[in-house]
Amino acid sequence: MSSVAQPLSDESVPSAAAVPDPPRQRDAERTRAEILDVATQEFADRGYAGARVDEIAAKTSTTKRMIYYYFGGKEQLYVAVLERAYKRIRSLEQQLDVEHLDPVQAVRELACLTFDHHEAHPEFIRLVSIENIHRAEHIARSEALSGLANPVLDVLGRILARGWDAGLFRDDVDALDVHQVISSFCVFRTANRHTWRVLFGRDMLDAERREHQRRMVGDLVVAHLTAR
Amino acid sequence: MSSVAQPLSDESVPSAAAVPDPPRQRDAERTRAEILDVATQEFADRGYAGARVDEIAAKTSTTKRMIYYYFGGKEQLYVAVLERAYKRIRSLEQQLDVEHLDPVQAVRELACLTFDHHEAHPEFIRLVSIENIHRAEHIARSEALSGLANPVLDVLGRILARGWDAGLFRDDVDALDVHQVISSFCVFRTANRHTWRVLFGRDMLDAERREHQRRMVGDLVVAHLTAR
Amino acid sequence: MSSVAQPLSDESVPSAAAVPDPPRQRDAERTRAEILDVATQEFADRGYAGARVDEIAAKTSTTKRMIYYYFGGKEQLYVAVLERAYKRIRSLEQQLDVEHLDPVQAVRELACLTFDHHEAHPEFIRLVSIENIHRAEHIARSEALSGLANPVLDVLGRILARGWDAGLFRDDVDALDVHQVISSFCVFRTANRHTWRVLFGRDMLDAERREHQRRMVGDLVVAHLTAR
Amino acid sequence: MSSVAQPLSDESVPSAAAVPDPPRQRDAERTRAEILDVATQEFADRGYAGARVDEIAAKTSTTKRMIYYYFGGKEQLYVAVLERAYKRIRSLEQQLDVEHLDPVQAVRELACLTFDHHEAHPEFIRLVSIENIHRAEHIARSEALSGLANPVLDVLGRILARGWDAGLFRDDVDALDVHQVISSFCVFRTANRHTWRVLFGRDMLDAERREHQRRMVGDLVVAHLTAR
DNA sequence: GATGAATGAGTATTCATTCAT
DNA sequence: GATGAATGAATACTCATTCAT
Numbered sequence: 001m002s003s004v005a006q007p008l009s010d011e012s013v014p015s016a017a018a019v020p021d022p023p024r025q026r027d028a029e030r031t032r033a034e035i036l037d038v039a040t041q042e043f044a045d046r047g048y049a050g051a052r053v054d055e056i057a058a059k060t061s062t063t064k065r066m067i068y069y070y071f072g073g074k075e076q077l078y079v080a081v082l083e084r085a086y087k088r089i090r091s092l093e094q095q096l097d098v099e100h101l102d103p104v105q106a107v108r109e110l111a112c113l114t115f116d117h118h119e120a121h122p123e124f125i126r127l128v129s130i131e132n133i134h135r136a137e138h139i140a141r142s143e144a145l146s147g148l149a150n151p152v153l154d155v156l157g158r159i160l161a162r163g164w165d166a167g168l169f170r171d172d173v174d175a176l177d178v179h180q181v182i183s184s185f186c187v188f189r190t191a192n193r194h195t196w197r198v199l200f201g202r203d204m205l206d207a208e209r210r211e212h213q214r215r216m217v218g219d220l221v222v223a224h225l226t227a228r
Numbered sequence: 229m230s231s232v233a234q235p236l237s238d239e240s241v242p243s244a245a246a247v248p249d250p251p252r253q254r255d256a257e258r259t260r261a262e263i264l265d266v267a268t269q270e271f272a273d274r275g276y277a278g279a280r281v282d283e284i285a286a287k288t289s290t291t292k293r294m295i296y297y298y299f300g301g302k303e304q305l306y307v308a309v310l311e312r313a314y315k316r317i318r319s320l321e322q323q324l325d326v327e328h329l330d331p332v333q334a335v336r337e338l339a340c341l342t343f344d345h346h347e348a349h350p351e352f353i354r355l356v357s358i359e360n361i362h363r364a365e366h367i368a369r370s371e372a373l374s375g376l377a378n379p380v381l382d383v384l385g386r387i388l389a390r391g392w393d394a395g396l397f398r399d400d401v402d403a404l405d406v407h408q409v410i411s412s413f414c415v416f417r418t419a420n421r422h423t424w425r426v427l428f429g430r431d432m433l434d435a436e437r438r439e440h441q442r443r444m445v446g447d448l449v450v451a452h453l454t455a456r
Numbered sequence: 457m458s459s460v461a462q463p464l465s466d467e468s469v470p471s472a473a474a475v476p477d478p479p480r481q482r483d484a485e486r487t488r489a490e491i492l493d494v495a496t497q498e499f500a501d502r503g504y505a506g507a508r509v510d511e512i513a514a515k516t517s518t519t520k521r522m523i524y525y526y527f528g529g530k531e532q533l534y535v536a537v538l539e540r541a542y543k544r545i546r547s548l549e550q551q552l553d554v555e556h557l558d559p560v561q562a563v564r565e566l567a568c569l570t571f572d573h574h575e576a577h578p579e580f581i582r583l584v585s586i587e588n589i590h591r592a593e594h595i596a597r598s599e600a601l602s603g604l605a606n607p608v609l610d611v612l613g614r615i616l617a618r619g620w621d622a623g624l625f626r627d628d629v630d631a632l633d634v635h636q637v638i639s640s641f642c643v644f645r646t647a648n649r650h651t652w653r654v655l656f657g658r659d660m661l662d663a664e665r666r667e668h669q670r671r672m673v674g675d676l677v678v679a680h681l682t683a684r
Numbered sequence: 685m686s687s688v689a690q691p692l693s694d695e696s697v698p699s700a701a702a703v704p705d706p707p708r709q710r711d712a713e714r715t716r717a718e719i720l721d722v723a724t725q726e727f728a729d730r731g732y733a734g735a736r737v738d739e740i741a742a743k744t745s746t747t748k749r750m751i752y753y754y755f756g757g758k759e760q761l762y763v764a765v766l767e768r769a770y771k772r773i774r775s776l777e778q779q780l781d782v783e784h785l786d787p788v789q790a791v792r793e794l795a796c797l798t799f800d801h802h803e804a805h806p807e808f809i810r811l812v813s814i815e816n817i818h819r820a821e822h823i824a825r826s827e828a829l830s831g832l833a834n835p836v837l838d839v840l841g842r843i844l845a846r847g848w849d850a851g852l853f854r855d856d857v858d859a860l861d862v863h864q865v866i867s868s869f870c871v872f873r874t875a876n877r878h879t880w881r882v883l884f885g886r887d888m889l890d891a892e893r894r895e896h897q898r899r900m901v902g903d904l905v906v907a908h909l910t911a912r
Numbered sequence: 913g914a915t916g917a918a919t920g921a922g923t924a925t926t927c928a929t930t931c932a933t
Numbered sequence: 934g935a936t937g938a939a940t941g942a943a944t945a946c947t948c949a950t951t952c953a954t
Contacts, residue, residue, distance in 0.1 A: 027934085047361050050277035053928060063936055064929085074928065128423055129357050133275050136422035146426060153428070173444065176428055181413065181448060187420065188412035194364035195356055198374060200381075202404055216401065216452075220409060223455035224448045256917070281945060293919060296946065484938070503817050506733035509924060521940060524925065584879055585813050589731050592878035602882060609884070629900065632886055637904060640872035641865065648871065650820035651812055654830060656837070658860055672857065676865060676908045680900075683907035712913085737949060747915055748950090758949065 031062050032070050039067075040081045044123035047130050048078055075138070082131060083144045085124050092117065093151040103163035107225060108218040110156060111182045115214050118186040119205070125190040153179060169225045178221060185217045259290055260298050267295075268309045272351035275358050276306050303366070310359060311372045313352050320345065321379040331391035335453060336446040338384060339410045343442050346414040347433070353418040381407060397453045406449060413445045487518055488526050495523075496537045500579035503586050504534055531594070538587060539600045541580050548573065549607040559619035563681060564674040566612060567638045571673050574642040575661070581646040609635060625681045634677060641673045715746050716754050723751075724765045728807035731814050732762055759822070766815060767828045769808050776801065777835040787847035791909060792902040794840060795866045799898050802870040803889070809874040837863060853909045862905060869901045 038059045042051040053074050057064035071077040096113060098106040118125060131139060139145045156175040163169035189204040197203045204213065266287045270279040281302050285292035299305040324341060326334040346353060359367060367373040384403040391397035417432040425431045432441065494515045498507040509530050513520035527533040552569060554562040574581060587595060595601040612631040619625035645660040653659045660669065722743045726735040737758050741748035755761040780797060782790040802809060815823060823829040840859040847853035873888040881887045888897065 031934090047275050047277055047358075049275055050361075052926090054926095062934095065936065066934080068929070069934075126361065128420065129361060130275075132420055132422045133278075133354065133357060133361075134422075136426045139423060140426045148427070150427065172440075176430055177440075177444065179428075180416070180424075180432065181444070183420075184412040184416035185409065188408070188416055191419065192356065192360055192411075192415065194360045194362075195367060196408075198364045198368045199376070199378065200404055200407075204408065212400075212405075216405065216409070219455060220448060220452045223451035224444075227447060227451035227455075259917080280943090282943085290917095291919060292946085293948095294917085297917075302945065487938080503731050503733055503814075505731055506817075508922090510922085518938095519940060520924090521926090522938085525938075525940095530924065582817065584876065585817060586731075588876055588878045589734075589810065589813060589817075590878075592882045595879060596882045604883070606883065628896075632884055633896075633900065635884075636872070636880075636888065637869065637900070639876075640868040643876065644864070644868035644872055647875065648812065648816055648867075650816045650818075651823060652864075654820045654824045655832070655834065656860055656863075660864065668856075668861075672861065672865070672908075675911060676904060679907040679911035680904045683903060683911075715913090736947090738947095746913095749914065749916090752950070753913075 028070075031066055035060055035062070035067055035070060035077070036081060036084055039077050040085060040123060040127070043078055043081055043130065044126040048075075048134060051078075053077075079138050079142055082127060082139055083142055085127055086139070086145055086148060089117075089121065089124055090148055090151060096151060096155050098155065099158060103159050103166060103168055104222055104226065106159045107156075107163070107178070108222050110152070110159065111186075111217045111221045112214055114152070114182050115186050115217050118190060119210075122190050125187055128187070129191050163225065170227060173225070178225065181221055181224065182217060185220065189213065256298075259294055262288055263290070263295055263298060263305070264309060264312055267305050268313060268351060268355070271306055271309055271358065272354040276303075276362060279306075281305075307366050307370055310355060310367055311370055313355055314367070314373055314376060317345075317349065317352055318376055318379060324379060324383050326383065327386060331387050331394060331396055332450055332454065334387045335384075335391070335406070336450050338380070338387065339414075339445045339449045340442055342380070342410050343414050343445050346418060347438075350418050353415055356415070357419050391453065398455060401453070406453065409449055409452065410445060413448065417441065484526075487522055490516055491518070491523055491526060491533070492537060492540055495533050496541060496579060496583070499534055499537055499586065500582040504531075504590060507534075509533075535594050535598055538583060538595055539598055541583055542595070542601055542604060545573075545577065545580055546604055546607060552607060552611050554611065555614060559615050559622060559624055560678055560682065562615045563612075563619070563634070564678050566608070566615065567642075567673045567677045568670055570608070570638050571642050571670050574646060575666075578646050581643055584643070585647050619681065626683065629681070634681065637677055637680060638673060641676065645669065712754075715750055719744055719746070719751055719754060719761070720765055720768055723761050724769060724807060724811070727762055727765055727814065728810040732818060735762075737761075763822050763826055766811060766823055767826055769811055770823070770829055770832060773801075773805065773808055774832055774835060780835060780839050782839065783842060787843050787850060787852055788906055788910065790843045791840075791847070791862070792906050794836070794843065795870075795901045795905045796898055798836070798866050799870050799901050802874060803894075806874050809871055812871070813875050847909065854911060857909070862909065865905055865908065866901060869904065873897065 035056070039051070039056050042056050042059070045051070051074075053064060053067060056077075057067055060066070067074075067077055071080055096110065098109045098113070101109055153175055156179055160169060160175055160178065164171055193204050202209075263284070267279070267284050270284050270287070273279070279302075281292060281295060284305075285295060288294075295302075295305055299308055324338070326337045326341070329337055381403055384407055388397060388403055388406065392399055421432050430437075491512070495507075495512050498512050498515070501507070507530075509520060509523060512533075513523060516522070523530075523533055527536055552566070554565045554569070557565055609631055612635055616625060616631055616634065620627055649660050658665075719740070723735070723740050726740050726743070729735070735758075737748060737751060740761075741751055744750075751758075751761055755764055780794070782793045782797070785793055837859055840863055844853060844859055844862065848855055877888050886893075
C-alpha cells in the first residue's frame with residue numbers, strides 16, 4: 001500500500017501533488033512509475049516467482065493490460081524494477097563526499113554512510129538477495145546495469161591511495177576487498193535479519209542497537225586497514 | 229546443479245550402494261531421504277515459490293504422491309528441508325575444536341573454520357537467503373528449529389571470556405556481535421556472489437582468491453577485537 | 457438430465473436467441489448464467505462432493521478458468537447455485553394469489569399450488585436435500601439467503617387469521633406448522649421418490665397418481681385444520 | 685466421534701464388554717461390525733462421494749486393507765451399510781404392536797411410533813436422503829434390500845381393513861398412501877431440519893416442540909382418514 | 913488376517929498472457 | 934491508452950485401490 005520506494009523517489013512523489021494534469025502527456029510516465037513502485041514492493045516482498053502480475057495490477061490504479069503494454073511481461077517488469085532500483089542507489093552514491101577528511105576518518109565515514117544507506121533501503125537489499133537466488137541472470141542480461149559505474153569504488157580507491165601514500169593502511173587489500181568487508185556487514189544485517197532474529201533472538205536492525213552496530217562497522221574496517 | 233546434499237550426508241549415501249532395489253516396497257526412510265535430497269536441491273535452486281512439486285517428484289525414483297504421503301504438502305516439505313539442513317549444519321558445528329589455542333589464535337581459527345564451513349555448503353546459504361525472503365516464517369513455526377542450540381556461540385563465548393580475562397580483547401562487543409561479523413563476511417561471499425560478479429567483475433568464490441579471503445576474515449575479526 | 461433451469465428462467469432464455477455469438481467476448485452475464493445453469497444441473501445430479509468442476513466446465517461453452525474467474529471456486533459456485541435457485545423459487549411464490557378465496561378453499565388452493573410448484577422443480581428439491589446433508593452450512597453463511605423473505609408464510613398467516621376469526625380453524629397450530637405439513641408432503645414425494653419406488657414398488661410422481669396425490673395434500677391440511 | 689449407530693446397535697455394543705476374546709474367531713465378525721459402524725457414521729455424515737475410505741479406516745481399530753478384504757471397495761461398503769441399516773430398522777418395526785387398539789387409536793399410535801422411531805435414527809434418515817440423491821441405484825441392485833418385507837405396511841393394512849369394516853375411515857386412500865402421509869411428516873422433520881432452521885428460524889427437532897409435533901402427526905392422519 | 917508403503921488417475925486451483933472493444 | 938473477459942498450460946493436491954511382506 002504505502003509506497004515502497006518513497007525514501008528513494010524524489011521523482012515519483014510529485015505525481016500526487018503538483019500540476020493539474022497536462023491533458024495527457026506525462027500520464028504514460030506516471031503510469032509506468034506507479035507500476036514500477038508497486039512491482040518493486042511486490043517483487044521485494046515475495047520474490048520473482050512468488051509475485052503475482054494480478055496482484056501488482058490490482059494494487060495499481062491501472063490495469064494488468066498496462067503492465068504488458070509498458071513492459072512486455074512479468075520478467076521484463078522485474079528487470080525494469082531492478083534497473084530503476086540500481087540506478088537510484090547509484091545516483092545516491094554519487095553524492096558521497098568524504099574526500100576532505102583524512103584517510104582514516106574518510107574510510108570510517110564511508111562505512112557509516114554505506115551503513116545508513118543500506119538501512120534506509122531494505123527493499124533494495126531484498127531485491128538483490130532475490131536476484132542472487134536467480135544467479136544474477138537478469139542483471140547480467142541488462143545493458144543498463146552491467147555498464148553501471150560504481151561511485152563508491154572510485155571514492156574508496158582515492159581514499160586508499162591517500163592512506164597508502166601516508167603509510168597508514170595495509171597494502172594487501174584493494175578497494176574491492178574493503179568494499180566487500182563493508183558491504184558484507186551492512187547487507188547481512190538486513191538480508192539475514194529474520195533468520196538471525198529467530199535463531200539468536202536478536203534483531204540486528206533494532207533501533208537501540210543501531211549506534212553500536214554503526215560504530216562496529218567503522219571500527220571493523222579501520223582496525224583491519226590499520227592493523228600492523 | 230552440483231550435488232547439494234552430498235558433502236553433508238554420510239547417512240544418505242548408502243542409498244546408492246547396497247541392493248539393487250526390489251521394485252516396490254523400498255523403505256520409508258530411504259524414500260523420505262531421497263525426496264529430501266532432491267527437494268533441498270530444488271528449493272535451494274529456485275526458491276520456495278519457484279520450485280515445482282512435479283519437478284521434485286520427477287527427479288525422484290518415486291512419485292509425487294509420496295511427497296504428500298510423507299510430508300503432507302509443498303510447504304511442509306520445504307520446512308522439512310530447512311530442518312534437516314539446519315540440523316546437519318549444527319551437528320557439524322558440534323565438532324569445532326579450537327579451545328586448546330590461545331584466544332587470538334582461537335578466534336582466528338574459528339573464523340577460518342566458519343569460512344570453510346560456509347564455502348562447503350552453498351546450498352545451505354541459499355536456503356537461508358530464501359527463508360529470509362519469507363521473513364523466516366517457516367523456521368519461526370518449526371519447533372525443531374526455534375529450539376536448536378548454537379554450538380558456535382558457546383565456543384565463541386568461552387574464547388572471548390578467556391580473551392577478556394587476559395586483557396586481550398575489547399569488551400564492548402559480545403559473542404553474538406563477533407559471530408555477526410564472521411557470519412556477515414562468510415555468508416555474503418556466497419549469498420551475493422552472483423550480483424557481485426556481474427557488477428564488479430570479481431567472483432568472491434574464485435579459488436585463486438580463496439586464501440586471501442580466508443586470511444582476510446581472520447585478520448578482520450582479530451584486528452577488530454584487539455584494536456586498542 | 458432434463459433441463460434444469462428452463463421452467464424458471466425467463467431471463468436466461470435469450471441466450472439461445474439473439475446474435476450468433478462473436479467468438480470471444482460474449483458477455484459476462486451470459487457466461488455467468490450458463491455456468492450457473494450447468495452447475496445447477498450437476499450439483500443437483502451428483503451432490504456437492506460428487507460434482508466435478510471439470511465436468512461442469514465441459515458442459516459449458518467456456519472453460520474451467522471462467523468458473524474461477526466468476527465464482528472463485530467450487531464451493532462459491534455451489535453457493536451461487538443455491539442462491540439463484542432459492543431466489544427464483546421465492547420470486548415465483550410472490551405470485552401466489554389465493555386471498556380472494558374463503559379460508560378453507562384458500563388453504564386447500566395453497567397446498568395445491570405448493571404441490572404443483574415443487575413438482576415442477578425437482579432439481580430444487582434435490583439441491584435442498586443435498587444442502588441438508590451439509591447441515592445447511594452454506595445457506596447459513598449466505599447473506600443473500602439467510603435474509604430472504606418467505607412469501608408463502610405471509611400468505612398462509614393471513615389465511616389462518618381469517619379462518620380463526622371465522623372460527624373455522626383449530627388454533628393450536630401456527631402458520632409455520634401448517635407450512636411444515638404441506639411442505640413435508642410435497643417435498644417427500646420428490647425427495648424420497650427413488651427409495652420409495654424400490655422399496656414399495658410405487659412411484660410417488662407417477663402421472664396417473666398425480667391427481668390423487670394432489671387432492672390428498674389438500675384434504676390432509678384442510679381436515680387437520682378443521683378437525684373438531 | 686460419538687457413535688452414530690448406538691441407538692440401533694444392541695448387537696454391536698457387546699464387542700467392547702463381554703467375553704475376553706475367544707482366541708481368534710469372532711474377530712472377523714467384530715472387525716466387520718466395527719468397520720460398518722464407522723462407515724455408517726461417515727457416509728451419513730458426508731454422503732457417498734464425500735466420505736473418505738482413509739478417514740473410515742483411520743477411525744477404525746484396523747486398517748484400510750481390511751475394508752477391501754471384507755467388503756471389496758468403497759461402493760460395496762456403502763451398500764453393506766445401507767443393508768445393515770435397513771435390516772435393523774425393519775427388525776425394530778417387527779415389534780410394532782398396535783392391533784389391540786381400536787382402529788382410530790391404532791392409526792394414531794402407529795403414527796406416533798413411527799415418529800419416535802425416525803426421531804431415534806437420524807443417521808438412517810440421512811442415509812436414505814443420500815441414497816435418493818443417487819436415485820436408489822444401490823438398494824435397487826441389492827438383493828438383500830429389494831426383497832425386504834415391510835412390517836409397517838402389513839400392520840397398517842390390517843388397521844385400515846378394520847376401520848373400513850367399521851365405516852370409520854374413508855376408503856379412497858390405501859395403506860401406502862397413509863404410510864406416505866406419516867412418513868412424509870416424520871422424515872421431513874429430520875431430513876430438512878437444517879435448511880428449515882436457517883430459513884424459518886425454527887428447529888423442527890427442538891425438544892420443547894416435540895410433543896406438539898408428535899400430536900400433530902397423529903391428528904393429521906386421523907383427521908384425514910376420518911374426514912367425512 | 914494384518915500392515916505400511918506405494919501408485920496412477922483424477923481434481924481443484926492458479927497464473928501469465930492475450931483478445932475484442 | 935484503457936478495460937473486462939477470456940484462455941491454456943501448468944500446479945498443487947486427493948483419492949480409491951493394490952502390493953510386498
